[in-house]
Amino acid sequence: MGRAPCCDKNGLKKGPWTLEEDNKLVTYIQTHGPGNWRTLPKNAGLERCGKSCRLRWTNYLRPDIKRGRFSFEEEEAIIQLHSVLGNKWSAIAARLPGRTDNEIKNYWNTHIRKRLLRNGIDPVTHTPRLDLMDLSSFLGSSLCNPSLLNLTNLLRTQVLLNPELLRLASTILALKNYNSDLPSPILPENPSLSPTTSPFPYQPPQQMQECNNTGDLLTDVSGMSDPVPKQGSGAPTILRQDYYFPELNFGRCSNGSDPSFPCELNNMCETRQCFGIDLLLSMPISGSTPLNSSSTLVDSSPEEEKGHSYSSNNFLDFEIPESFEIGDFI
DNA sequence: AATGCGGTCAACCGCGGAATG
DNA sequence: ACATTCCGCGGTTGACCGCAT
Incomplete structure (x- = not known):
């Protein structure tokens, strides 16, 4: 047996609410409380469906609703909560006083989602989009980072099944090995333009450098005294990317053990090495294009x-340098 | 001035779960 | 246990607005 409609739709008004209707609804709820939404419209003298009344009240007329632009803190909270809760807008709204699920959902779809995509982040998984990732990073990291094993195996399977991918991976790996004495691999700016036949024979990925023990320094950040130095302190500012790679437990670059640091530092270390400093720098700022050693940072954010x-x-402030080289910290 | 286009967001729709009889 | 009702949620729609051409 089908479900009965929530209300008799004949003769009921739809569309935008008038001031008069708003006043009727507010006056009634302030006097009697919402009570039964189904019977409310009739009691309040409204020719609306109860559902429409509830929506109008909860999303617009409720007195505790905070209106206006989302603050940076709220935006960050939404991103964080979404990475944990997914599209559970009501659950997210419950943690943001004064904001409704509808408002958060709209803001996500119209602002945050687009910006994440612009920055090369998958808004569903909150990770870099695989189609923009450096394949060699995954392939080269499997021996070092257990958390990537499944994904790496999946990619390997895809590579084996797809000859085009095989050629691409072979080319990337060959270039990586060829440039192994450089501080960071220099990859083709556009892998799709790589030669379809690699000039180098395929070689299995080599064991990455052993990662340090928990609390050990990352070699390239030695000398840092402040885990997250502030701009103007004389120390370099390192862009954190724990948000961008939340499932990999990215954290601050630390020069000592941090008892409050919840992740496995080995993992952090390996992941930094795996993804490379270019991604670390480029993802939040210049979007999806992997940077090379001569890239210039362009801040494409709204003014x-x-x-x-x-x-x-x-929330960190930093100055965008005109240009940088791989391995630099800004 | 007219038109097209994209962005925004209030409102609607259908579904699923909880509550009730 | 089952049917029915109600509520809340998430996805989608469409009116409105500002801007570019």
């Missing part, structure tokens, strides 16, 4: 957001 980078726990 009011320029010079900012998002992180999971705090």
Whole structure:
């Protein structure tokens, strides 16, 4: 047996609410409380469906609704909560006082989602989009990073099944090995333009450098005294990417053990090595294009957001340099 | 000035789960 | 246990607006 409609739709008004209707609804609820939404419209003298009344009240007329632009803190909270809760808008709204699920959902779809995509982040998984990733990073990291094993195996399967991917992977790996004495691999700016036949024979990925023990320094950040130095302190500012790779437990670059640091530092170390400094620098700022050693950072953020980078726990200010080289910290 | 286009967001729709009899 | 009702949620729609051409 089919479900009965929530209300008799004949003769009931739809569409935007008038001021008069708003006043009727507010007056009634302030006097009697919402009570039964089904019977409310009739009691309040409204020719609306109860569902429409509830929506109008909860999303617009409720007195505790905070209106206006989302703050950076709220935006960060939404991204964080979404990475954990997914599209559970009501659950997210419950943690943001004064904001409705509808408002958060709209804001996500119209602002945040687009910006994540622009920055090469998959808004569903909150990870870099695989189609923009450096394949060699995955292939080369499997021996070092157990958390990537499944994904790496999947990619390997795809590579074996797809000759085009096989050629691409072979080319990338060959270039990587060829440039192994460089501080960071220089990859073709556009892998699709790589030669379809590799000039180098395929070689299995080599064992990555052993990662340090928990609390050990990353070699390229030695000398840092502040885990997250502030701009102007004289120390380099490192863009954090724990938000961008939340499932990999990215964290601050630390020069000592941090008892409050929940992740496995080995993992962090390996992951940094696996993804490379170019991604670390480029993902939040210049979007999806992998940078090479001569790239120039371009801040494509909206004007009011320029010079900012998002992180999971705090909000950093930094100056965008005109240019940088791989391995640099800004 | 007219038109097209994309962005925004209030409102609607259908579904599923909880509550009730 | 089952049928029915109600509520809340997430996805989608469409009106409205500003901007570009």
